[in-house]
Amino acid sequence: MSETLVITSGKGGVGKTTTSASLASGLAQRGHKTAVIDFDVGLRNLDLIMGCERRVVYDFVNVIQNEATLKQALIRDKRHDNLSVLAASQTRDKDALTQEGVGRVLDELKQDGFDYIVCDSPAGIEKGAHLAMYFSDRAVVVVNPEVSSVRDSDRILGLLSSKTRRAEQGEGPGPQHLLLTRYNPARVEAGEMMSVGDVEEILGIPVLGVIPESEQVLAASNSGVPVIHDAGSIAGQAYGDAVARLVGEDVPMRFLEAPKKGFFKRMFGT
């Protein structure tokens, strides 16, 4: 059985690529044959986050336009040999992705025995975002606890229910999950940031995971190692938990509370 996941959000910069890299790595780590595809035509970035930017020869559009085979374009991950990356094209031609072409590539990946195909969507609701979600079986909606991100997520949920192949064929939308990122429990406790519960209630879909705001995420992208590999970081551990839930394990939520401050900080800290 092969499953196609879309990592989407509507709003830009909320953590889709960070999430795609970590979820795909986590699935591979658990032994699933996984491919992760960058749909952000013109703004290739997944390769950097995965740390394989210097090995990109052919990209997604080359495969769609039959300038390269899928085998030539797939980049094998350094850490897991059951994980492959398909880079986005740097072309400025936004029409380079076609529905037929994307469908063909996904079918070929399934025939090649990939268990999970993770589609990293671009921001917005234009063609790239549409094609990233169109063939998906399941959706992970990445959201920050912030008004514009939550509203955009709801737009995306609407599109997932009406503009995917599943929806068009009357199968109804596949499972949808919320993934809250850049969560800051201290600010939630101070009433400065909406809580997981608030966001879950407004959007009405279950939460797959909560990734705390963490300095380790920048360190990970600086070094081209998905943060899930940083077992010492809370963001990495939270992504690990999210992967476990994705494959059906029942794992309690962690990192929802602010670390307790020491005595001195309590008295004089900010």
Next chain:
Amino acid sequence: MSLLDFLRPRPKNTANIARERLRIIVAQERATRGGPDYLPLLRNELLEVIRKYVHVGADAVQINVERSNEGEVLELSVALPEVPGASGTG
């Protein structure tokens, strides 16, 4: 909470404000989703007209498109403010 926090003016709980605003806008956008593009505008214009006569909040007009065998039905509901003294509790 630190000692210094007591000296500062307490900031408002803006998370609650965000949650309430989102509740309203998300409900509105869901109700008009998939319907004709003019629904949000229609809703706002209706609100303007109603406000000429009664003082109502921004979310007083709810609009909804229901699909049935006989076609589409535009459902409209207007929440009027409570009239003082009309209800037992005042």
